[in-house]
Amino acid sequence: MKNRLRKLRKENSLTLAELSEMLFKLSDLRISPDLLSKYERGERNPKKSVLVTLSEIFKVPPLYLNGTKDVHSLIKDGAISKMKSQNLNIGISEDKGGYSYEKINEYLEDCIDNNPLIDYIFSNESDYKSLNDKLNQAIYVVSEYVLLRVETYDFSVSGMLTYLYLELDHAGGKLVDDNLNLTQKQKDNMAQVVPEFKKIRENAIHSLLKLAKDKNFEFEEENAVSLDFFKKIDSSK
Numbered sequence: 014m015k016n017r018l019r020k021l022r023k024e025n026s027l028t029l030a031e032l033s034e035m036l037f038k039l040s041d042l043r044i045s046p047d048l049l050s051k052y053e054r055g056e057r058n059p060k061k062s063v064l065v066t067l068s069e070i071f072k073v074p075p076l077y078l079n080g081t082k083d084v085h086s087l088i089k090d091g092a093i094s095k096m097k098s099q100n101l102n103i104g105i106s107e108d109k110g111g112y113s114y115e116k117i118n119e120y121l122e123d124c125i126d127n128n129p130l131i132d133y134i135f136s137n138e139s140d141y142k143s144l145n146d147k148l149n150q151a152i153y154v155v156s157e158y159v160l161l162r163v164e165t166y167d168f169s170v171s172g173m174l175t176y177l178y179l180e181l182d183h184a185g186g187k188l189v190d191d192n193l194n195l196t197q198k199q200k201d202n203m204a205q206v207v208p209e210f211k212k213i214r215e216n217a218i219h220s221l222l223k224l225a226k227d228k229n230f231e232f233e234e235e236n237a238v239s240l241d242f243f244k245k246i247d248s249s250k
Contacts, residue, residue: 014064014079015055021071021078022053032070040066072143084135084148089121091152096160112163120159130154171243174225178232178242181218185210 022032029046036042042063051057058079059067068075076082082090096117097103105111125131133139134151141147166172187193189207222232230243 014052014058016053017078017080018049018067019053021073025071035070036063036066039070042066072145074145074148077144084144085125087148088125088131088151088155089118091148092121092156092159093117095152095156099156099160101160101163117159117163120162121155124155124158125151128154128158166241170228171230171241171245174221174228174230174243175241177221178218181214181221184214184217189214 022029027035029049032049033044033046036044040062044059044063048057052059064075064079068078071078074082074087077084077087093103102109102111103117104114106113131151131154134141134147134154139147141150161176162168164172165176185207188203189211193203195203225232225243229246231246232242233244234242
């Protein structure tokens with residue numbers, strides 16, 4: 014809490030008295046300017062209800078405001094939580110279809126430290142003004158980057174080919190499902206688009222398989238391990 018509360022208050026051009034009044038209006042909390050000053054100097058710690066309300070006022074996470082977490086760790090924690098919600102098996106060995114914390118952490122650190130988009134999000138030129146908004150966007154960018162890196166086997170050629178193949182194979186989703194329960198008008202509308210789309214998708218997959226062959230990779234769906242469909246052709250045979 015020490016220094017961060019004072020910094021945020023100053024950035025928002027608030028006096029201690031004004032902040033005290035805001036706490037009362039928002040949550041009926043009677044916190045005197047003197048007590049707020051003690052929070053800022055680290056002489057007292059606010060109760061949870063006060064911490065939460067202060068966080069809402071300044072639009073920052075409570076763990077950031079009380080000094081428990083810095084921005085870097087909040088991005089990492091948020092990204093891991095988001096990826097777990099998308100069924101990425103973190104903390105499970107690779108032979109069981111998972112990824113070690115060490116490997117995921119390596120990818121996280123690389124993105125946070127080296128991705129120019131993260132620098133932009135936290136810059137003054139960014140469209141995201143509050144720390145909460147900046148963190149939410151950074152978590153999205155980082156988690157998507159790590160998921161892509163995982164799904165492409167760290168951007169290996171076979172991994173990227175497999176990723177593109179699956180994207181094309183799944184393209185259109187339910188729109189190309191022949192078992193949809195549709196009205197006649199909906200069927201007529203679908204008939205204007207879906208057949209041509211299926212041809213486009215089939216042609217795109219054909220082009221991808223040709224690209225793989227040109228790069229000396231062959232498609233082996235039946236023998237795929239962990240959905241890695243493309244294998245390097247052994248030129249010595």
